[in-house]
Amino acid sequence: MKPAAYLTHGRFSIDSGDLPIQFHQQRNCLQQSLPSQLGDGQTTIFQLDQDLSFIDTQYTPANDLTILSKMDNHEPRIVVTLGLKGNSCFLGNVDSEVIFKAGFTTITSFNSSTGARQYDAQQSIRQLRLSIGKQWLDKYFGEIKSGQFFKKNNAKVISHRPISTQGIISAQQLTNCNIAEELRLIYMHGQAMTIVAAELAHLFEDNNQYSGQYNQRDKAIAELARDILLDEFKNPPSVAELSKRAGTNQFKLKKLFHHFFNNTPYGLLFERRMNHAYQLLESTHYQVAVVADLVGYNHASNFTTAFTAHFGISPKIVAKQN
Numbered sequence: 001m002k003p004a005a006y007l008t009h010g011r012f013s014i015d016s017g018d019l020p021i022q023f024h025q026q027r028n029c030l031q032q033s034l035p036s037q038l039g040d041g042q043t044t045i046f047q048l049d050q051d052l053s054f055i056d057t058q059y060t061p062a063n064d065l066t067i068l069s070k071m072d073n074h075e076p077r078i079v080v081t082l083g084l085k086g087n088s089c090f091l092g093n094v095d096s097e098v099i100f101k102a103g104f105t106t107i108t109s110f111n112s113s114t115g116a117r118q119y120d121a122q123q124s125i126r127q128l129r130l131s132i133g134k135q136w137l138d139k140y141f142g143e144i145k146s147g148q149f150f151k152k153n154n155a156k157v158i159s160h161r162p163i164s165t166q167g168i169i170s171a172q173q174l175t176n177c178n179i180a181e182e183l184r185l186i187y188m189h190g191q192a193m194t195i196v197a198a199e200l201a202h203l204f205e206d207n208n209q210y211s212g213q214y215n216q217r218d219k220a221i222a223e224l225a226r227d228i229l230l231d232e233f234k235n236p237p238s239v240a241e242l243s244k245r246a247g248t249n250q251f252k253l254k255k256l257f258h259h260f261f262n263n264t265p266y267g268l269l270f271e272r273r274m275n276h277a278y279q280l281l282e283s284t285h286y287q288v289a290v291v292a293d294l295v296g297y298n299h300a301s302n303f304t305t306a307f308t309a310h311f312g313i314s315p316k317i318v319a320k321q322n
Contacts, residue, residue, distance in 0.1 A: 011064040011118070012038055019067070028185060038065055048189045051133030056175070060124040070114045075134045076150040078109045080199050082163055082171050085283050086125030089118045098157055100127060103276060105167060105199045107159040109149045126283075128171055130192055145204070159203060162230060166198040168275050169311065172282065176321065214259055221246050222256040229265060233272045234296040239265055274310045277303070281318040288315045 014035070021032040030045040041059035048054050059065075083102045090098040092115040100106050102125075119125060137146035149158060163171070170191045179187055225246040229236055237245065242265060243253045257265050273295040280291045292303035292315075307315045 011066045012061075013066040013068060013116075014038065016067050016069040026181065028181075034059060034061070038062060046185065046188060048185060048192055049136065051136035052189075052192065053131040054174070054188060054192050055129040055131060056126075057129070058124075058126045059119055061119045061121055063121045065119045065121070067117045067119075068115075069117065076109060076111045077134065078107060078132050078137065078149050078158065080130040080132070080196060081106045081108070082128040082167060082195070082199070084126040084128060084171060084175075084279065086123050087120075088125055088127070091116045091118065096156070099160075101160075103162055103279060104160055105163045106157065107199065107203075108157055110156070111150065128174065128195075130196060132196070161202070162272060163275060164198045164201075165271055165275065165310070167195050168278050170194045170198070172278075172318075214256070218256055219260060221248050221253070222260040225253055225257070225265065226261065226268060229269045230272050233269055233276070234294065236266075236269055236296070270306070270310075273297075274307060277307060277315065278311065278318060281315055282321070286319075288319060291315065291319075 016032075019032045019034065021030055023029075024031050024044075027044075028046070031042055032045070033042040034040065039059065039061035041057070041061075043055060043057045046054040046056075081100055083100050083104050083106070085102050087102060088100045090100070092098070096115075098106065098108055134146055134150070137149065174188060174191045174195075177184060177188060177191075225242050225248075228242060228245060236242075239250050239253065243250045246253060248256070254264060257263055257268065261268055263271070277291050277295045280286055280294060281288070286294070288304065289300040292300040295303070297303035297306075304315055311318075
């Protein structure tokens with residue numbers, strides 16, 4: 001019997017509870033498949049710890065698709081979502097909207113939430129999620145800090161920013177986990193812990209961001225300049241032009257980047273280019289020279305040198321693994 005799916009406002013909809021699910025004994029995980037009439041793909045769920053789950057979702061819907069979900073938990077949770085490919089959207093029941101984009105880590109928190117995940121037709125997505133309970137957070141971060149992540153009965157976005165370099169590397173290790181079955185969960189647990197540490201690190205710096213000589217206007221200037229660089233990373237403006245567009249001078253902009261992002265403008269740009277290049281090599285069949293051009297390098301040799309120094313692996317090896 002096929003799961004009940006229905007057409008509403010041009011989108012096929014299905015309740016998440018109606019998706020087929022089975023336990024994969026050899027891999028020690030749950031697999032929830034997308035019905036064939038709705039497209040191709042599945043979600044794989046690994047329970048790594050009592051309050052730590054790793055969820056790998058890969059979908060290519062045949063039509064615009066909505067998956068309805070209701071999440072009621074005994075305790076608050078946060079979800080760290082790494083967008084590896086494609087984009088999707090979550091619409092909450094209190095007019096909240098969360099966008100998940102390729103190349104970005106989105107951190108959300110909730111006590112309970114009813115809503116809908118929306119996917120576009122013929123658009124492949126891959127997202128890695130780490131679902132973390134409050135007791136786990138209390139254990140590692142303390143009750144006071146972990147309590148700051150939550151707001152009662154509502155889903156909220158804590159952070160949305162480019163995936164860190166370490167997050168990219170650990171995600172690659174998780175998606176290409178070719179080790180003995182007896183060691184798989186231990187290995188995955190270690191990589192998951194690394195991702196949590198890398199992607200949550202900036203949240204523990206926020207307490208100091210408004211101290212001293214910097215204020216919220218300075219933070220807004222820094223974030224505007226950062227967003228311009230990330231959006232125009234292939235043909236970025238000069239630091240002088242970037243400063244002008246952000247409404248400050250070069251000297252102050254460099255100080256703001258150091259304070260808020262612990263980086264320089266072009267250091268942040270370099271990380272964006274490298275992370276995007278890694279994703280292209282991993283998820284497409286582009287040649288190295290094509291990827292070099294797509295991330296703003298005129299010479300493939302310069303790109304190869306920079307990529308190898310940054311990741312400790314050549315772009316050709318990453319492309320061959322794909």
